[in-house]
Structures are given as structure tokens and as C-alpha cells.
Amino acid sequence: MSMQDTASSGVALWRLVADGIERGIADGRFAAGDKLPGEVEIAETYRVNRHTVRRALAALAERGIVRAERGSGTYVEAQRLAYPLRSRTRFSEIVGADGREPHGRLIEASDDVATRELARELGLKAGAPLVRIEAMRLADRTPICISTTWLSAELFPDAGAVFAATRSMTKLLEHYGVRDYRRGATRITAGIVDATDAARLDLALGRPILVVDATDHDLDGKPLVTKHSRFAAERVEFLVENG
Amino acid sequence: MSMQDTASSGVALWRLVADGIERGIADGRFAAGDKLPGEVEIAETYRVNRHTVRRALAALAERGIVRAERGSGTYVEAQRLAYPLRSRTRFSEIVGADGREPHGRLIEASDDVATRELARELGLKAGAPLVRIEAMRLADRTPICISTTWLSAELFPDAGAVFAATRSMTKLLEHYGVRDYRRGATRITAGIVDATDAARLDLALGRPILVVDATDHDLDGKPLVTKHSRFAAERVEFLVENG
DNA sequence: CCAAGTTGTCTATGATACTAGACAACTTGA
């Protein structure tokens, strides 16, 4: 690597090295507790100055992914939340199944108006009144994702207040008499976190996020809520289970 | 925004602005053909110098996402490949359905030995001989993803040569008498492209990728091939269809 | 034609990123 690379990409070299090491941890090349190669060796493999490696390791250490021990070495500590994407998707159940404590937090609830796109997803007319709920979901105090959820304001009046009280979309729907619901099509892509979400997710700027757009339906196929969620990619791994 | 942000994130300011604009395009806030706000206005919204905005726009222009017209404005041009993740997943069919021309290209085929993980996925013993195929998949000459595929060397002898000739995993399997196959569990996460894949995918360093691990089975559930694929996130959007 | 608004180019300055080399401080195993 060289400054040439970083010049064209807009990403600092140390950041590329840090991402490479983190990828190695995610891939299992370095397991939790393992000792990483020495700073000199890492510098050679990435063809980078040792100071650049040190900066990369410092960034990883600050995020709690590795821990440096003077005179000894640098060691790994991390793991990702397995997040199955099924027809029946409930955040609290998924986090609970991972042996962690799920939490929901209302960031903001406000009135909104359906754009053409939102109207199509929810089976409403463009301009229909909506409730927009901005919420954060956590596992053991670690922020996992930010979700923007839209519901019809006519079908779910005061949805914001109900969510604030229940902190759960499932319980909110129960409150309006919805016993069960299913996830329809789910669109996934990746991007870079913006400043607002970065602050909320306690994520460094420039980190990758998984962006999920999905609509939940009742058992008759009627759309209930549509969501736009941003997951901290470094803390989650989606599982798509087929057939 | 300020230099403070870029210092802690390792991502240049102009890159954050470029990502923000690109996200706006992906979200539909700016549609193809639309005129973007003026450079001065963008600079104000991101609280950044106009030169920084110009660098961001130059980067987007170089990637063919926007086009600047002197005296007039800067205009959008882009869109993503919709990639459904189904039980039955065939690259060529997906790309064809999008009205584009699918291509496969063999990068490298080599002999390999099953790690414990690969052996588990393929239902073999650790140390079993494998064929490893590194391949690129394209739509209309645009690289979409790099796949590393592993097959049993005993069940599929000379698989590398067969893939080189057919350039298709489906045709390769047909050659060995496999009429049909299904995708099992699929794991998706996001990361940052490494230098090797960046060059192959014609992607700037630091760009996000979608990482997919999947195993294909025959109709009896016997594992056939297991893959580790890296998709250029900016060129693809996964669709998970449930129910 | 003209004024307002747009992108393109130039100079200049300070802060940050990366490289390079040297040495200190500490741990580990022989």
C-alpha cells in the first residue's frame, strides 16, 4: 500500500490496515484471545510503516476489539450478533437467542406524510397521514441498529406514545389488536454511516452499515409497518435461511 | 463536519460528503437525471469548504455517478442491480432478468485442503482435497462480485478446467451430472474491500462490500459447493423474499 | 444583451497522514 491508494480512496492507510485486521478477526483467521502478529510483521504484510500499524491497532483498541500488552503482544477480543432474517423476525427473540439482553429506545416520534414510495409499501394513498418512529435497538447496552418505522396514523393513532411505553414494535401492534405478523420482501444493501447515526450507534465515522428496508404484513397480507433500518455492520451478521 | 471527524474516523471529509450524496441518490432523494444542489449550497449543508465539495463531486464523476456541466449544474446518473436471494439463486438468471448481459471470468483455480470449517460446510473430513475456484461475475462488463468457491476434488475432478470452459457454476455442476441444486443458509455481512478485490472489481479502496457465505446442496441435501463472495455494494442490492 | 447563478482554476496557509530512524520500557523463554 501507499499514499497513492489513500489519495484516490479518501480513506486513511491506517484505517485500511485496521479494517484488514478486523476482517481477519471476523473471518476467524484470528480468534478471540489469539495473539496478533507483531507490529513489524503486520507492517511488512501491508507494506506500511510500523507507525501506521500502531495507529490502526490503537483505533481497534479504542473500540475494544484488541488489547495491547507491552512487551508481550496484541490480543483479540470480539464477536458478532447472529441475526437471522426469517419470515418471522423479532428483534428481542433474536437477541435473546444469542444469550444477550434486548433493549429498545425511542429516539423520536413525529407525524409524517406518505411519499409515493411509502404509500405503495403501506397500501395507502400518497399524502396519507403517517406516524414516523425513530428508534434504536440494543443488545446488552451495545447499539445494534437505528430503525425508522412508518405506520398509518389512521390505523395506529398515538403510535409514538404507545411505542415509548412498550419499547417494542411487537407489543405496539398487539396494543392495536394485531396478534401476529410476517415480514414481506426485505432489501439489503451496505453503505457508510452518516454523522447522525454514527453518534447514535457509537460508531466511528466511515464505518460500514447494513441497510435494510422491509415491510411487515398481517396474516392476510395487509401491510402494517414499513421500516428503514441501519445496522452497525461490525456488530451483526445476517443469516438468510432458505428451504 | 470538521477535521475532528476525519481525524478520528480515518475517512477524508470529501469522502464523507461523496458518500452522503451517493446515499441521497440511492435513497431516491436525487433521481437519475436530477440536478444536484449547487456546490455552494452543498458546502453549506455539510458545513464544509466548497473545494471539499468539488473533490467529492469529482470522485463521484470519475465513477460515473454524476456529471458536471459548467455554468449549468451537476447531474445524476446511476442505478443498482436488484439481486434476489432465493432458495434457487443463479447469477446469470438474475442479471438477465435485469435486462443486462451476465459474464463469468475465471481468475484462478488451484488445489486446496479442507480446513475444519470448510469440511463442516461440505460434509467432508478436515484435510480432504478440494478445488478452489476464484472467479469474477459481471453484468454488462461491470464487475459485480468476486467469488471464492470450494468443491470436493474427489467428487469434481478437474473442476477448475471445467469452469474455465463453461464460465458458469451451474454448467459445471451439470457436467458432473448435477441437474439441480438449492441454496442452503446464507450469511451476509458488510466490510471494506481489500486491495486485491478492489483492483479486480474496479472499486476505489475503502468502498463497502457485501460479503456472502453460502453453501449449495443437491435436492437430497448433500452439500456440493461452498462459496465466499464479495459484492461491490454500490452496484447491487439484495432482495430477501419471504413467505 | 445583461444579471444572476453555475462550474473551473489559481494561489496561499495550517493541520494531518505517512514514512523513516532511533531508542526506551517491558515480557518471555532459555
Added chain:
DNA sequence: TCAAGTTGTCTAGTATCATAGACAACTTGG
């Protein structure tokens, strides 16, 4: 105890990042 290997700290030089201001070149609409 000692040598080898590790992380921690310091100085210095070059290239890039970001800001600032000014003006040129061009398009658009009145």
C-alpha cells in the same frame, strides 16, 4: 541473568487534506 522479541515514545521530513479568497468561463432566464 540475559538475549530476543515485543510495545511505547520521540524527532524529523514530505505529501495530502481542508480551508480561504479571488476571479475566469460558461449557462440560463428575463
